[in-house]
Structure formats: C-alpha cells, structure tokens
Amino acid sequence: MGRSMPRCLGQLDIRKSVVGLATGAGALYLLYKAIKAGLTCQPPLCSNSPICIARECPGPGERALPQEAPAPEAATVGGPKGLAIERERHGRDSGELRRLLNSLECKHDEYTKSMILHSITRCVYLLEAEASACTTDDIRLVGSMLDDKDTSVKIQALNALKAFSGIRKFRLKIQEHSIKVLELISTIWDTELHVAGLRLLNNLPLPDYVHPQLRRVMPALMEILQSDYILAQVQAVRLLSYLAQKNDLLYDILNCQVHCNFLSLFQSTQPGSLLFEVLVFAERLSEGRNATHYRAVKWHYNEQSLHEALFGDESRLADRLLALVIHPEEEVQIQACKVIVSLQCPRDLRVRPSSCHPSHSYFKNAE
Secondary structure (H helix, E strand, O other), X not given: OOOHHHHHHHHHHHHHHHHHHHHHHHHHHHHHHHHHHHHHOOOOXXXXXXXXXXXXOXXXXXXXXXXXXXXXXXXOOOOOOOOHHHHHHOOXXXXXXXXXXXXXXXXXXXHHHHHHHHHHHHHHHHOHHHHHOOOHHHHHHHHHHHHOOOHHHHHHHHHXXXXXXXXXXXXXXXXXXXXXXXXXXXXXXXXXXHHHXXXXXXXXXXXXXXXXXXXXHHHHHHHHHOOOXXXXXXXXXXXXXXXXXXXXXXXXHHOOEOOOOHHHHHOOOOOHHXXXXXXXXXHHHHHHHHOHHHHOOOOOOOOOEHHHHHHOOOXXXXXXXXXXXXXXXXXXXXXXXXXXXXXXXXXXXXXXXXHOOOOOOOOOOOO
C-alpha cells in the first residue's frame, strides 16, 4: 500500500496536466473561431442613406458617421464590393453621388438635408469621376440650399459648393451665388458660416459685378478680421488681400473703420498663420496706395480708418514690424521685411534705390 501511493499521486498529476492542456486547447480554438469570424465578416452594403455614404467616404482626419441599415440594391452585380472609392478605382460608377443629389430634391427635415449635403461634399472630394459627371443643374440644386432657413444647412451647402468649385467647369455657375454668399456672411454672425463662406469665395475669381456688394459688406469683413476666431480671421484677411489689388476697391478698404486696437493683429503673440496673412495684407495695401494712379488723387480718410491705423502719422505700425523681424517663424520675418521695404520705397521707384525716401515719419528712430 505504501508503494502504490506515489504511483497514484503521479497518475493524478498527469491527469491534471491533460485536463489543463485540453482546456487551453479549447480556449485557443474558440479564440481562433472568433478571429476567423471577424475576418470573414462582410461589411454591410451601402444604402441610400446619407449617413451610410458618409461612413463610406470619410474625409482625411475625420471620423465616420453612425451607420444605418444596409440596402442590398446599392451593390453592383459582378462589381467590386466595399468602399465607394474602391469601386471607382476599378472603373465602376458607384452611383452614390447621384443618389445623394436625387435624394436632396425630396422633402426632408433640416438635419437630414444637412447630412445629405455633408455626404455630397465628401463624395465630391473622393469620387472625382462621379463629381465631374455632375451637371450645372446639380450645382443649382445645391446652391438653392443657401436659402434654407436653417444655418447648418446653409453651412453644409457652402461646403458642398466649395468642393464643386475645384472642378473648373462649375466655377462660372458657382460664381452666380457670390452675392448670396456675401449677404449671408454680412447678415449672420456665425463663425462656422463665416469660415465656410469665405473659403468658398477665396476659391473663386470674383467678377466685377460683385464689387458693389463687396463695398457694402466691407465693414462686416473687417469685423470678422478683428474677431477672436483664428480660422475666420485668416479667411477674411485672405479675401481682403485679394480685394486690395482691385483699384476700384482699394479706397473702400483703406477708409473702412477699424477698432482702436487694430494693430494688435501684428503682435508677435498672434499665431504665425494669421500674422503672415495680415502682413501680406499690409504689403498689398502699402503697394496699392503708393501706386502712381492712386497717388494722383487726393484721398480723404476718416480718423478711425484702416489707413490711419496703418499709415497715419500717429501709427505705431513701424514698432510692430521691427519686433516681427526677429519672429521665430522665418516666413513671418521675411514678410515683415517686405512690408518695411514697401513703406520705405514706393513700388514704381524701387528700381532706383537712390530715389527711395521714407514716407512720413516711418522708421526715423530706426534709421
């Protein structure tokens, strides 16, 4: 009996090991089955829902939107499955953009219209062939959404028009909405709408017939520039820099009323992206006012005008520019130097350095 006890204990240990191995093997098998099921699971096919196409066409750095129930008719028989962009890569028209545009013609609530327009924007960027196959009627349809009473729908319509403006053949049609876009920017104080509208305008060549409306909205553009929302400020000053090169708009910009702290936009603590754009704006204004045809007229400016803030006898712009010459960002340094040069020497005299002379009291101390 004493001899059999160790033998029994040994058999018991062996049985425990076998049971443990069996349990471990079972767990591994179940894990394998779970992984295999996940790998072989097919994603749901796209439906006609705007949320579904938004999931299929996520933009760079953007999160996909919630999914809805699939609709099997969206699959192309015999065609490649998966993302809409993959189907287009295989030379197949996914039809997603056309379905979205057709859906936009139906009556929807504001949230659904906003989501459809959002999805249209993403598809235009990602499905180039389908976007190019659209018509001016589609542009007119999207543009009609600017008249919607809901601000979010207006914003998404602006974004969709911006996406379509990247296709050359649609630009003239989109230009027709310029006056409406300017009206929205000047009458609705919403930062997202400002950014969307200004991004669209900055992507279009604005025709001369828009200039009267631009004069009317100039105070609103200047207010956006002096707001505290960087994205809107950058877009506003880019548009103003473009308009400063128009001879018939230069005086309207220079005589526009600004806040007493306007020069705070030139402080080194401002973001480099904004500083650079503001300096470009200042350079173009300086070049414009120094042009021969502009100096041939005696202009009168109000005391709180942009001209007085930047170029008046009491302006402290020179101090701000000298501080920016040693800014950490090189492009800001270079642009600050360009503004200094434009202030010191009118554009038509730069070919003759000996003829250059300081304007008013600029940089007397520095010299």
